[in-house]
Amino acid sequence: MTSTSPLPSGVLPLVPGDPSHLGPFRLFGRLGSGGMGVVYAAVDGNDRRAAVKCVHRSHAADREFRARFAREVRLVRRVRAKSVPAFLGADTRADLPWMATEYVPGPTLDRYVREHGPLRGMDVSVFARGVAEALVAVHAAGVVHRDLKPGNVILSPDGPKVLDFGIARAAEESALTRTGGLVGTPGWISPEQYGGAEATERSDVFAWAGLVAYAATGNGPFGEGTSDVVAARVLSEPPSLVGVAEPLRGLLERALDKDPGRRPTAVEAVAAIEPVGGTFTGAPRALAESAEAWSGYAPPRRSWPRRHRRALSLGAAGLTLALVAGVGLWALSEERLAGDGATGNVAGGTGSEGEPVGGAGGGGSIPADVPEEYRDLYENGIVTVAPDENAGDTLVRTIGSDGGGDALDQVRLDMSEHTWSYNMSPTITVTAEYLLDFGELRIHSNDFAMVERIEPEDTHLTTVPANSGGTLAVLSPEEPTAEFSLVFVTGGNASERDDVFAVYYVPGEVAHGGTRPEVGYPGGLCYLWRGAGMSESYGVPDPEEPTPFDATLSEGSPTNGCVYGPNKDLLSNG
Template sequence: MNPTSPRPFAADRLPAGVSPPAATDPDHIGPYRVVGRIGAGGMGAVYAGIDPSGACAAVKVVHPHYAADPDFRARFAREVSLVSRVRATCTAGFLGADTDAESPWMAAEYVPGGTLRAHVKKNGPLTGGMAISLAAGLAEALTAIHAAGIVHRDLKPGNVILAPDGPRVLDFGIARATDATALTRTGGLFGTPGWMAPEQYARVEATDRSDVFAWGCLVAFAATGRDPFAGGPVEAVIHRTRTEEPDLTGVPDEILYTVRRALAKDPAVRPTAAEALAEVTGAWSATRVGAPLETDPTRVVPAMLATEWRGMTSAAPRRIRRSPRVPLLAAGAVATAAAVIGTWFVVGPDAGVEDPGTAPEATASPEATDPGGPAVDGDPRDAAAVIGEAVASAEDASSFIVHHLRRSAETASDSSDLTLWYTEEPEPLMKEVVYAGPAVFTVLQIGEGPDDVLARIDSNLAGLVEGDYYRPDPEEDVRDPRADWAASLEPLRELLGDADAVTYQGRTPTPYEDYPQEFLDTYDLAGRTGHHYTGTVPVTLNAGVFDGTFDLWVDETGYPQHFQSYTRFGEWEEDAEYERIAFIDFDGPVEVPVPDESEIAASREEGSP
């Protein structure tokens, strides 16, 4: 990072997608003070860290059980040594590492901006000079990576950040040390189906030409908005990759020949990364009237980016008001500590938490506004702005986990208990599980369209007995996960119709005690707090229209955190409707397993337990 450039984050300001550290996260990693969590995966976690000089970094830490493996440590140390040699305009710069630490770590430049996948989804494909400069930047990064003796092996849209000053390739090198990233269920392949070269599916070791194939896929995706080979079951993706040619309509003519060669099925036909870089920069330079002839393509890339790279911005860091860090406690003390901490959150003045007993009305406070952060940070009393942003943030999330529960004595047919998982990597995948008494229904929606749907029915009569996935008949009534996701946000949208009646209650503990046990076991939900809003909302039932009371919590980064409503429509206590939506996580790592073709039954009858 240029020393004169603005800091991407500070201790009290974190970019969108970076969450405050959990109670169990470390305070320091090497010289870095941990101020946020960027993400986590099977191999470890990535934290936002600040060193004593104020420099910012993304710090990757290995999970303890891998750190205890001497062979893993040795591989990790070798890869860190290689990564430290990479110098390129379009990679995240290496900052330091300690491979002998109790928990080995490596620090790299934090790159602000969204992923290539998220940008294309939201804004459409890159065109003209933007697409060409992206192709050059990624080729320049690969040239440097390969020169250091590294094969990336998992180049995909989620590993490319579109920073304000150009694209950046992330996660190079370390993938080789882990030997376990993005494993498929089709025999332990390394990489992400849809972005892997054909030879990798034949168990041939990935080479630099395999990375060039992935480069061609990325450039095609960026320029067309289409995954070159993805969509449907993994086996279908593999078949298309090995036997079919992608539709390259939309790739700029100047680089079409190079991209087509990069996507050759035979690795020997593909150019090296350096050759692809020379061809792309040469094609661009040829269009520059009077431009001096530069013999080193890597020196052309900065000029290309300065000329062509436009419109990429990163959201201003959001102000984070956090409570004091909670030490890791023995399991037996967690419940008691959570209760004490929750109380402190309500009344502790030093934490910036307001006492709900003296809650102000939801009126504007111009002096409190902070245009660089989320609405809830600028003025939490502006309910319309906060709730509107919460809905928009949820709709734009690249991943989420949500549990939606609705119980009604009068409208039992509308009662539901479902969980939704969604991720955009390696392609859009949504999983829905509906709990319906003795049966559990699962729907897997693959891709953006409605054609690739898998369903499964499990028996829950005497312990869960799983059935097989099957492809439902077109006439079969199968739930639409995307419609159910939209329905989960509808109660929040309804609040916008009368936002003036919403009252801000300050920051209070978020209810979580009755969440499904799987979430309590997996996520650090104890002690969560949020900006709390209450009010009434009209609820239409068979017996008429009634005023329901609601509570909504919004977290400090503007995402919805918890919603619940209660409507009484009769004189008895059971004459009521209760709705609760637990927004477990947004923009974090979400795994949605896809079954092999051999695991998919031909019909519902064959797939039932």
């Protein structure tokens, strides 16, 4: 598909030799380039605007460079926050390794200050709090950014976005990053780094304070000059914060302390800044790029069945065999959840004695391309599912070590979109996002089940299967997202009173000990049926926002869980 539309502002034309597609993304222009690679403007079949970073061909053959790039991808996957561009996909083993993140419209802080001067009024607080919130997410993921500077923060209409994890470091990693040289950009490097110490979370806070001072005044807190001159000021002189208003000025003074132990954490910095909304009120809003300017460059849409026709064929064949054998969908789900011998424990769950079983990546075998650093995790790890702490309508599948150490998030399932039929049966639209840059994960219909009620004496869940068959999605770095629907038939009649159901993601790897999941299994969400009142005309209710199932046990039962029997009785009785 070729668009005759003019390129959106800020997008330069492609040059001869540039690729036209990377993964699901169609490239139509350049956003920037450097010695290591090119960042392309791109759109996928779902009209998502993306910035796709692609390694130069000359570096693609360098194994060490590929390893560094793969590490950057893993770090970006781990950080999820409003102030960090969303990760969209990657393939670090392609001929030209690439990574796609959300495209963020707007200028960098550096460009904006050069062209328009410093930020004014409440925009300074929006900037300071937004970047600090990004650091909270970065540090919570065990990552140190190490290169915060004006060119790495974009002023988007929705607030600042922190970019470029190219030299970020996971707190537990060192082999690829400790090369004996100083890492960072002069003027934004902390005193301890100049002294030869490794960058820490407090080093990021130091750089954050310098960024905020620059945003508020147009000048760095240690002025300009050669690298040696600026370094000497950082080591021995107090920062200049003339023009920064209180109370922000006092916070920046503490954050720029020479002793990292006396600086606030990013969490403390956020708490010290009064919330003023997440958007800019000044010029950056006018620089936003409309989505329509990009949509003409999107590749032709491919339906989900076309993208997964082989998996669907296999799933349909499997379902046909099951039906021929006289096994209905209910029995199919119950057998799998019960660890029936025909299905068995999928490798990577727990055996009958509760011991880890190898191959926890899904599909019963270890991916051939699993990095060596994760091989033990895939051989001996345990799969868990739990609600996303930052999004209550999303479940996350994780593979972790038995002792609770290393862990990798494998897939996120956004299950927020749902509708109801007149007989109280919900249809849930699931958006699945694969989070790894190796292997693949198959999602099956019988991985999902509904629970209508948990009685106080129950020890395991009594489930209702999804009324859908076969393979629903095959996720991989090349196809990192998929959308599918789950239909559950409750067998009940339309009710004028409120009711609630829990829907669980229960892959075979978490069916413990050859039984159904225990009542304390956390991998579920609550969906509320809002019945019409006795005096109201009956109709299909508008969907309510789903909430995480509270699996916390009290005397052996999840008494705060939405489908706990006594709680449901109270709900139904008004």
